[in-house]
Each structure stands twice: as C-alpha cells, then as structure tokens.
Amino acid sequence: MSASEETQVLAFEGVDKSFGGVHALKNVSFGVLAGEVHGLVGENGAGKSTLIKVTGGVYRPDAGRILLDGQSVSFHGPRDSEAQGIRIVHQEVPICLNLTVAENIFLHPSPPKRGVLLDRKEMNRRSGALLKRLGSSSIPSRNVGGCSPAERQLILIAKALAENARIVILDEATSSLSDAEVQILFQVIRNLKGHGTTFLFVSHRLNEVASICDRITVLRNGEYIGTYENSDPEFLTEKIVGKELENIVRKSEATPFGGELVLEVKGLRQKDASLSEISFGLYEGEVLGLAGLRGAGRTELLETLFGLRRRDAGTLSLGSERANVRAPRDAIRHGFGFLTESRNEALYYSHSVRSNVASVIIDRLKRYGLIHGRRFSKVAKDYVKDLQIATPSIHTEVRSLSGGNQQKVLLARWLAAGPRILLLDEPTRGVDVGAKNEIRKRILDLAADGVSIVYVSLDFEELVQVCDRVLIISQGKLIDELTGDDLTVRNIVRKINALERERVTAHAAQVGAVADAV
Amino acid sequence: MALLDGARPRVRKTEKGKAGMRNLLRRVLVMREAGVLAALILIMLFFGLFTTTFFTATNLTNVLRQSAVLGIMTMAVTFLIISGEFDLSIGSTFALSAVMATVMMEHGIPMILAFLLALVLAAVVGFLNGVIVTKLRIPSFIATLGTMMIIRSAVLMASERRPRVLGDRGLVACIFGGGELFGAIPVPIIWLLVVVAISWVVLAKTPFGYKVYATGGNIQAAKLSGISTDRVKITNFMLTSFAAGLAGLISLCFLRMVAPVQGEGYELEAIAATVIGGTALGGGVGSIFGAFIGSFMLAIIKNGLVLMGTNPYLQDGVLGLVILVAVVVNLRLAAARSGVRPMALVRRLVGIRSPSGSDQQPPHAQGGSP
Numbered sequence: 001m002s003a004s005e006e007t008q009v010l011a012f013e014g015v016d017k018s019f020g021g022v023h024a025l026k027n028v029s030f031g032v033l034a035g036e037v038h039g040l041v042g043e044n045g046a047g048k049s050t051l052i053k054v055t056g057g058v059y060r061p062d063a064g065r066i067l068l069d070g071q072s073v074s075f076h077g078p079r080d081s082e083a084q085g086i087r088i089v090h091q092e093v094p095i096c097l098n099l100t101v102a103e104n105i106f107l108h109p110s111p112p113k114r115g116v117l118l119d120r121k122e123m124n125r126r127s128g129a130l131l132k133r134l135g136s137s138s139i140p141s142r143n144v145g146g147c148s149p150a151e152r153q154l155i156l157i158a159k160a161l162a163e164n165a166r167i168v169i170l171d172e173a174t175s176s177l178s179d180a181e182v183q184i185l186f187q188v189i190r191n192l193k194g195h196g197t198t199f200l201f202v203s204h205r206l207n208e209v210a211s212i213c214d215r216i217t218v219l220r221n222g223e224y225i226g227t228y229e230n231s232d233p234e235f236l237t238e239k240i241v242g243k244e245l246e247n248i249v250r251k252s253e254a255t256p257f258g259g260e261l262v263l264e265v266k267g268l269r270q271k272d273a274s275l276s277e278i279s280f281g282l283y284e285g286e287v288l289g290l291a292g293l294r295g296a297g298r299t300e301l302l303e304t305l306f307g308l309r310r311r312d313a314g315t316l317s318l319g320s321e322r323a324n325v326r327a328p329r330d331a332i333r334h335g336f337g338f339l340t341e342s343r344n345e346a347l348y349y350s351h352s353v354r355s356n357v358a359s360v361i362i363d364r365l366k367r368y369g370l371i372h373g374r375r376f377s378k379v380a381k382d383y384v385k386d387l388q389i390a391t392p393s394i395h396t397e398v399r400s401l402s403g404g405n406q407q408k409v410l411l412a413r414w415l416a417a418g419p420r421i422l423l424l425d426e427p428t429r430g431v432d433v434g435a436k437n438e439i440r441k442r443i444l445d446l447a448a449d450g451v452s453i454v455y456v457s458l459d460f461e462e463l464v465q466v467c468d469r470v471l472i473i474s475q476g477k478l479i480d481e482l483t484g485d486d487l488t489v490r491n492i493v494r495k496i497n498a499l500e501r502e503r504v505t506a507h508a509a510q511v512g513a514v515a516d517a518v
Numbered sequence: 519m520a521l522l523d524g525a526r527p528r529v530r531k532t533e534k535g536k537a538g539m540r541n542l543l544r545r546v547l548v549m550r551e552a553g554v555l556a557a558l559i560l561i562m563l564f565f566g567l568f569t570t571t572f573f574t575a576t577n578l579t580n581v582l583r584q585s586a587v588l589g590i591m592t593m594a595v596t597f598l599i600i601s602g603e604f605d606l607s608i609g610s611t612f613a614l615s616a617v618m619a620t621v622m623m624e625h626g627i628p629m630i631l632a633f634l635l636a637l638v639l640a641a642v643v644g645f646l647n648g649v650i651v652t653k654l655r656i657p658s659f660i661a662t663l664g665t666m667m668i669i670r671s672a673v674l675m676a677s678e679r680r681p682r683v684l685g686d687r688g689l690v691a692c693i694f695g696g697g698e699l700f701g702a703i704p705v706p707i708i709w710l711l712v713v714v715a716i717s718w719v720v721l722a723k724t725p726f727g728y729k730v731y732a733t734g735g736n737i738q739a740a741k742l743s744g745i746s747t748d749r750v751k752i753t754n755f756m757l758t759s760f761a762a763g764l765a766g767l768i769s770l771c772f773l774r775m776v777a778p779v780q781g782e783g784y785e786l787e788a789i790a791a792t793v794i795g796g797t798a799l800g801g802g803v804g805s806i807f808g809a810f811i812g813s814f815m816l817a818i819i820k821n822g823l824v825l826m827g828t829n830p831y832l833q834d835g836v837l838g839l840v841i842l843v844a845v846v847v848n849l850r851l852a853a854a855r856s857g858v859r860p861m862a863l864v865r866r867l868v869g870i871r872s873p874s875g876s877d878q879q880p881p882h883a884q885g886g887s888p
Contacts, residue, residue: 308742332744346742348735350803359732359743362725370723413743 009034009198010055010086010167014064017050024050027064028224030217032167037189037199039213039231041206042240043404043432047222048202052169055200056088057081085166089156089173101147102127102140105159130158153185157192168192169200172430174208178293186212204432206233241433259284261319262452263421265305268314273300275476278314282421282452287444289467290456291492297476298456299341302423305454306338307331318420332360337419339410341426341456346410349399353391354380356398356409360417383412388438404435411439415446422446425456440466460489472496551796551808553847557840558815565822572825579704585817586706587765588787589810593717594761595788596809598754600721601747602734602801603651603658605755607643608762608788610669612781615640615763616770617673620682629690633767640763641756643669648752666785677778684774695771706768713761718806730754734801790837791816794844796851815840 008031017025025047032038042048053059055066057075065072068084075081096104102123106112112122127140131154138151147155153173160168170189174182189199189212203209209216210231218225218239225239261281268278275297282288292298303309305316307325316323318334325331328338337360340346348356357380358365365376380394387408391401398409407427414422427443428436444466447453457463463470464487472480472495480495482488565572591608598605615636622632643665650661687696697705721727732740733747740747762784770776795812797804819840823833 306742327744327746328742329744329746338742340742345736345738348732348739348802350798351731351735355728355731358728359739359745362728366725370719371725371728 007034008032008067009069010200011067011070012051012064013067015051015054015061015066016063017054017059017061024222025054025061026222026224028219028222029064030224030227032198032200033215034198035193035196036214037193037201037212039209039216040200040202040219041204041209041216041236042219043434046219046240048219049171050222051219052088052171052200052202055081055086055169085164086169087160087165087167088169088171089153089160090171097145098143100141100143101131101138101155104144104155105130105140127158131155148181153181154188157188165197167198167200169202171202172204173201174203174205182208204430206236209236237433259286262286264317266315266317268301268304268316269312270300270304270309270476271312273297273304273309273476275300275304278476278478280471280478282454284452285447285450286469287447287453287455287467289463289470290454290473291460291463291470291496292473293496296473298473299425300476301473302338302425302454302456305331306336306423308338332417332419335420336423337414337417337421338423339414339425339427341429343403343406343410346413347398347406350397352395353384353389353398353401353409354394357383357394357412357416359413379416380412383408383415387412387415387442402432404431407431407439408435411442415442419451421452421454423454423456426458427455428457428459428462460492463492464489551805551811553851554795554808554811554815554844557844557847558811558818561815561818561822565818565825569822569825572822577821577825579702579707581817581821582707582710582814583704584821585814586704586710587769588784588791588816589710589813590713590765590768591758591761591784591788592791592809592813593713593806594754594758596792596795596797596804596806597717597721597730598751598758599789599792599797599799600734600801600804601730601751601754602737603751603754604662604789605644605647605658605758606662606785607647607666607669608758609781609784610666610673611640611643611759611762612766612769612784613673613776613778614643614669614766616766616776616780617677617682617778619767619770620684620776621676623684623686629686629688633690633694636767637760637763640766641760643763644756644759645752647759648748648755651755652748652751662785670782674778677776679778681775681777684770684776691771695768696774704772706772709764709768713764714806714810721806726750726753731802734803736802787816788813790841793848794841796848812844 011029011031013029015025015028017023028047028051040048040051050059054061057078057080060075066075067073073080073084075084102120103111105127106123112119112126114122124140131138131140138147138155144152144155157168174185186208189201193199201209201213210233213231215227215229216231216236217227218236220240228236228239230236260283262284263282265281266279269276278301280288290298290301300309304311305325307327307330310326316325323330323334325334325336331338348359354377358376361379362371365371365379367375377394383389384391384394389401389405389408389412391405398406401409411427422443424443428439431439440462443453443455455463455467467487469481469483470487470492471478472482472492474496482491482495562572571577591612595605595608618639619629619632619636622635623629627635647658647662647665650656650665651658654661684691691697693705695704695706695709699705699708721730729740729745729747729750732743732745733750737747740750762781766776766781769780791813792804792809793799793812794815795805795808795810797809816837819836820833823836824830
C-alpha cells in the first residue's frame with residue numbers, strides 16, 4: 001500500500017456521516033489512484049450519493065478526512081471542491097436547453113469577455129477546441145436543445161475540462177445513453193485518462209463498470225466492502241448484495257401455447273408511431289418479450305394497446321369478446337395494466353405511498369360513498385410488507401423513496417388492481433440488483449397465477465431469462481419470433497442487427513440514388 | 519387535515535404528559551396549515567390588542583358573515599386549483615346569477631324558480647368553461663379571462679346598467695341569506711359552514727376528492743390509472759361556477775340589491791385565500807381547512823383595519839403583503855417538510871442554520887422519520 005499511497009490523488013480516511021437516525025457512511029477508507037478510472041458501485045442507499053456529496057463539498061463528514069494528493073482538505077461548500085479541480089457530472093443533466101453549446105460550457109464561472117460584452121467568437125473557438133479534444137463533432141454555436149443525450153453528457157464533460165478538472169465524478173452518467181453513445185463516452189474517458197485525468201465512475205450497470213474501470217470499490221449499507229480489480233459482474237453482484245444471489249429465472253414448463261388465448265391483436269396500425277401490420281397472440285400465464293432498439297416502436301405498441309394512442313386500424317380481441325379500447329380507462333376495465341418506463345409519468349411525487357398504491361382501485365375502496373380509510377391503508381400496508389418496500393410509513397411522500405422502491409410502489413399499484421394482462425416497459429431499469437430480483441420474482445409469480453405479461457426490456461439477457469417467447473420489433477413491425485432453444489441473447493442481437501444493417505444499406509442506397517438523380 | 523393530501527407524518531401515541539405534548543406540538547408544526555394558522559392567531563391578537571371592539575361577539579359574527587360570500591366561492595376554487603386549473607370568471611358569474619334572478623322575477627317567474635334557474639345557469643357557465651379548457655385545450659387562465667369579460671358584458675346589458683333591488687322578503691329570501699337563525703346567527707354563516715363541511719368531506723374522504731388530487735398531482739399518472747381527468751376538471755369548473763352563483767344569490771338576499779359591477783375582483787380574492795391556505799398553484803396539494811382559514815384571514819384583516827381607522831386605501835396594500843408573505847412561508851414550509859425533521863423546521867423558520875446542513879436527510883434515507 002505504501003508505494004501506491006504516493007500516487008493517490010484522492011483518498012478517504014475513516015469518513016463517517018449520519019443524518020438523524022440514518023448512518024449513511026460508516027468509517028469509509030479507500031484511495032483513488034492518479035489517472036485511473038475508479039468504479040464505485042452499491043445498491044440504492046449504500047452510500048454512493050452521500051460519498052459523492054461529501055467529496056463535492058455538499059455535505060461535511062461527521063468524522064474522518066478527505067486527502068487530495070496526500071494533503072488533508074476540508075470543503076465548506078461546492079465552490080471549495082471545484083477550486084481543487086473536482087467536478088461532478090450528474091445523472092440528471094443540468095443543462096440549459098435554450099442556450100448554445102458554447103454558452104453552456106462557459107456558463108460558469110467566467111465566460112471570455114471583451115469589455116463588458118461576451119466574446120462569442122472566442123467562446124465558440126475555445127468550445128470547439130475542447131469538444132474536438134473529446135472527439136465530439138458538436139457545433140459550438142448550436143442550441144443544446146437539438147443535441148442527443150450523449151452529446152449533452154459530452155458537453156458537460158467539456159464543461160468540466162474548461163474548468164480544469166483533475167478529478168471527474170460521473171454519477172450514473174450513462175443511464176440515459178444508448179449502447180453506441182456509451183461507447184463514444186468511454187472512448188473519451190480512455191482518451192482523457194491518457195492525459196492524466198482521474199475518473200470516479202458511479203453506475204448500476206455492472207457490465208459498463210467492468211468494461212471501463214481499472215479498479216472498483218463496493219459500498220454496502222454505508223460500509224466499505226473492498227476495492228477489487230476483478231470486474232466480473234457475478235463477483236461484484238455478490239459483493240454488492242452481500243449474499244449468494246439466486247438468479248431469478250423462469251422455468252418454462254408447459255409450452256404456453258397449450259394455454260388459452262387471452263389477447264389477440266390483428267392488423268394493428270398506428271400512424272404517428274408508424275406501427276403497422278402488428279398481429280400476435282398472448283396466452284394465459286405467458287411472459288411475452290418484446291425486443292427491439294430504441295425507437296423501434298416497443299413503447300409505442302404498449303401505449304397503443306393501453307389506449308394512450310389511438311388505433312388507426314386493427315382489432316384487439318380478449319377471448320371471444322372484441323375490446324373497444326379508446327382510453328386507459330377502457331383498457332383497465334378489460335383487465336389491462338401498464339407499468340410505464342418513466343416513473344415521472346406514473347408517480348404522484350408529492351403524495352403518500354398509500355395514495356400512490358391505491359390510484360387504480362380507489363373506486364373499489366368505497367363504503368357509503370366515502371373512502372374506507374382502513375381498507376385504504378391496508379392495501380398499502382400489505383404491499384409494503386409483501387414487496388419489502390423500504391419506507392418509514394405508508395404516509396411518507398413517494399418523492400423521498402429510492403428509485404427501486406418507487407418502482408415497487410408502482411408495481412404494487414398494478415398488483416392491487418389485479419390485471420389479466422400486464423404490460424411492462426423496462427420494469428427493472430435503473431433499480432438496484434436487490435430490487436430488480438424482487439420485481440422479477442413478483443412478475444414470474446404473477447405469470448404462474450395465470451396473468452399474461454408483455455415484457456419490454458433493452459436488457460436482452462433479462463428477456464431470455466424471464467420470457468417464454470420473444471417477438472422482435474423493428475421500424476414498427478413485428479418481424480420475428482424466438483422460442484425454446486432459439487431464445488438466446490445471441491439470436492436476439494443477431495436478428496436485430498441484421499435488420500439494422502439492412503436498414504442502413506437501404507438508406508445508403510436511397511441517398512446514393514438521390515445523389516445520382518441530382 | 520385532509521386524509522389524502524399527500525404525505526402525513528405519523529406520530530406514535532406513546533407516553534402521555536410531556537412526550538404527548540411534544541408529539542402534539544410536532545404534529546401541529548408539520549401540518550401543512552401550521553404557518554397560516556399561526557399567522558391567523560397572531561393577526562387576531564394584534565387587532566385584539568390595538569382595538570377595543572375586535573374581540574366582541576357582534577364583531578366576530580360580523581366578520582364571519584362578511585367572509586361567507588367569498589368563503590363559499592373559495593371552497594370550490596380550492597377544488598379547482600388542486601386539480602390544476604383556475605377560474606377568473608367567478609366574479610362575473612356571481613353577478614350573473616343575482617341579476618338574472620331579479621330579471622326573471624320582474625318577468626313574473628316565482629322567486630324559488632328564478633333562483634333555481636339562476637343556479638342552473640351558473641352551472642352551465644362552469645360546464646362551458648370546463649369544455650373550453652379540456653376539450654379545446656385552451657389554458658384556463660385565458661379561457662376564463664374570455665368568459666369573465668363575456669359574462670360581465672351580458673350582466674351589464676341584462677341589468678340595463680342599474681342596480682336591481684330585491685323587493686321580496688318572504689321565506690325564500692330569508693333562507694338564502696336575509697334571515698337569522700335563532701334571531702342571532704345570520705343565515706350566510708350557516709351556508710358557509712355547511713359548504714365548508716361538505717367540501718371537506720368530499721375532498722378528503724371520497725374517491726372523487728382523491729381524483730381531484732391525482733389529476734392535479736400528475737395528470738399523466740392519473741390518466742394512466744384510468745381516471746377521466748377531463749371529467750374531474752369539468753366537474754370542478756361546474757362546482758366553482760355553481761358556488762359563485764349561490765354566493766351571488768346569498769349576497770342578493772342579504773343586501774337586498776345587486777349592482778351590475780358587483781363581484782369584480784372576487785376571482786382574485788378567492789385565489790388569494792386558497793393560496794394563503796397552503797394550496798399549491800401548480801395543483802395536487804392543498805386542503806379545505808387551509809382555504810377556510812385563508813378566507814377567514816382576509817376578512818379579519820379587512821375588518822381589523824377598518825376598526826383601527828386606517829386609511830381605506832391601505833387595505834389592499836396590506837392584503838397584498840399578506841399574500842406574498844404567505845406564499846413565501848408556504849413554499850419554505852413545503853421545502854422543509856420534504857425530508858426535514860420537525861425541529862429543524864422550526865430552526866429554519868426562525869432563520870437559524872444548523873451546522874453542515876445536517877438537517878437535510880439523504881435522498882434515500884430510510885427509517886429516519888418519526
């Protein structure tokens with residue numbers, strides 16, 4: 001250790017932090033080497049956020065020290081840590097959409113000026129140089145509103161560099177990026193690492209952590225578990241959860257086609273989402289996966305089934321009955337449930353856990369026209385216990401729960417409604433490993449009870465583990481189906497990529513034809 | 519305290535005595551309405567100290583009676599704002615129902631029938647407001663600004679620009695506001711209390727009330743849960759206009775006349791009372807209790823300033839100041855309430871910062887609340 005101590009650019013020594021009764025960090029000690037990409041992983045509530053905030057000067061530790069280049073530092077606010085070259089790039093991108101790329105980069109602390117006026121030319125020139133260094137082709141004078149999420153992340157990193165950051169902390173920076181965009185970001189990180197910048201990379205995605213980090217530190221319940229060079233996701237998961245993890249996998253027994261046909265979709269078309277010729281059947285107790293790239297129409301298909309989008313053509317049959325679904329209300333009456341990808345769309349943040357759980361079934365909790373208070377509370381209490389939702393009480397604002405627990409609250413809402421068909425859009429995205437398994441387990445239990453499930457996920461491994469059958473969707477059309485032994489991650493990826501290649505080739509041909517014509 | 523209004527800290531019933539007192543104190547302090555209740559008490563004490571007539575039964579009855587007309591409208595406006603909309607047309611609707619009732623009576627329609635028709639007319643106005651906002655998707659601020667001007671113009675024309683007098687002093691006039699219960703309590707007060715009680719039960723205890731909160735809390739989430747948010751909003755617009763019409767008739771019976779410009783400015787006063795009572799303008803948060811305190815506070819301030827003999831032009835200035843202070847305090851309380859221990863909240867209110875910002879709980883803290 002003594003040899004490496006000299007090159008430790010950032011070190012924590014016995015850092016301790018409590019909030020009221022919650023011991024968020026317990027005597028945490030570890031070091032980050034100069035020029036490395038250091039992973040920081042742990043479940044929600046393990047103390048990652050607190051540690052980042054302590055490093056960023058937002059909180060002051062109750063005990064312990066932070067060392068920068070071996071010197072003890074004490075931060076009284078974010079400005080102090082910024083002055084020492086520490087920059088935090090957060091999950092939620094604080095960026096002004098109405099300003100240009102260059103304006104965002106120089107928003108703070110001081111843009112180049114000529115007299116009292118902004119020197120736009122200089123600003124654009126310097127931004128351009130920074131972005132080029134990052135391998136980004138963003139145009140400095142362009143509005144940020146038109147940039148993709150990945151470009152925005154890069155802009156923020158450029159911003160950090162403009163302020164001479166030595167240590168960049170990436171807090172779930174990849175959660176809104178596609179795979180290709182993540183690769184670009186990683187290229188940039190490797191590039192900067194070569195120039196001596198140190199990174200602290202915080203993420204739930206263990207595969208990404210494995211591919212980019214030199215060493216990985218694991219926190220659990222506010223305690224330091226260890227720093228490892230072994231980046232095997234299985235190994236890390238064990239350290240994060242602290243117990244042997246049984247991987248929750250569907251044991252597909254009887255073929256689902258033996259079951260009763262619950263939903264039959266025929267010739268469904270939706271113009272705005274460019275869905276067309278969608279036909280499929282869903283069987284009782286089946287878990288049907290829907291795999292495709294971003295923008296392929298997965299979410300749009302679920303929204304159309306649920307009545308959030310108007311069907312331009314096609315029929316939905318439930319058993320022998322033709323379903324007339326024109327609004328979510330109709331869908332719910334026909335036994336549909338829909339867990340959306342975005343929690344923002346579905347949660348009442350300023351309302352209690354109890355209110356959030358009862359949202360769909362509130363009319364069933366009536367007695368003499370009034371809400372039956374005891375039953376209202378009981379529903380919530382039962383699910384809090386059943387799904388192990390970590391909340392101080394059922395009266396707590398949902399806002400203050402962690403992401404995984406918020407997701408469980410939403411799952412509870414639909415479990416309480418007792419649907420026959422449950423549409424799930426990325427049900428385990430952005431939640432920690434423990435909650436992920438809990439949610440998966442509940443979904444499979446539900447299927448075992450005869451509920452039919454449509455499962456959308458970008459995590460193909462999850463689809464393979466959970467689903468009986470997977471449909472491949474591309475450009476708004478269902479183009480293939482995988483079952484049984486054919487249902488592997490490799491096959492899903494292959495099918496999707498083959499299509500993508502076709503599309504790209506077709507597009508290139510089209511462009512070529514136009515060029516020829518001109 | 520509303521059953522549904524967001525999160526409510528649960529205080530365990532432990533030992534009696536000292537701990538009990540502290541729990542009670544905490545309970546009051548974390549209440550959404552704590553700030554406005556404290557302010558009301560302070561203001562009343564202030565007027566009690568500086569005037570001799572404030573704390574008399576006659577005066578307090580008077581204040582309550584004066585607050586009735588606005589209070590009734592405020593209750594409905596609270597529903598509407600919680601569901602995420604505004605109504606600027608209630609002042610006009612107030613005058614419309616009173617003027618149309620007198621016009622109909624002049625044409626020989628029996629009083630009771632004229633009154634019922636006036637209420638139906640008010641509800642129709644609300645229905646139109648609701649349809650314009652939800653179906654034509656025009657922001658309620660603009661939509662009701664339009665209907666406010668249209669209705670006011672109709673009122674001026676129907677009344678031929680002169681005050682209309684109510685000659686009848688029969689039972690209907692008594693019931694609607696001219697009479698006094700037991701010869702002491704003016705009927706408008708009874709109306710106010712009845713409306714407050716019904717509003718409280720409906721908002722806090724029924725599935726409809728739940729849907730009002732849900733619609734304003736997150737309209738997308740409400741739709742996903744199968745709640746017909748358009749219907750909720752239209753109902754609230756109708757309730758609001760109906761309440762304005764009712765208030766117009768009560769005022770007509772009490773004053774025995776109505777001027778065609780009457781009711782101007784009521785829309786803003788009702789919004790102010792609601793907001794003072796802790797209702798969030800963005801929707802989703804608020805309570806009937808708070809709104810009631812808010813409307814009562816406005817009446818108290820007007821009354822107290824008159825008793826103190828202050829310059830009448832000062833009145834609006836003071837009211838404006840109260841609104842600003844109330845909103846600031848409510849916002850700070852709301853910020854403090856999410857994730858702050860009750861005692862830290864008090865510290866914050868009096869401006870003492872705890873060191874190292876440790877009165878903030880970490881975002882994912884669990885089990886730290888009382």
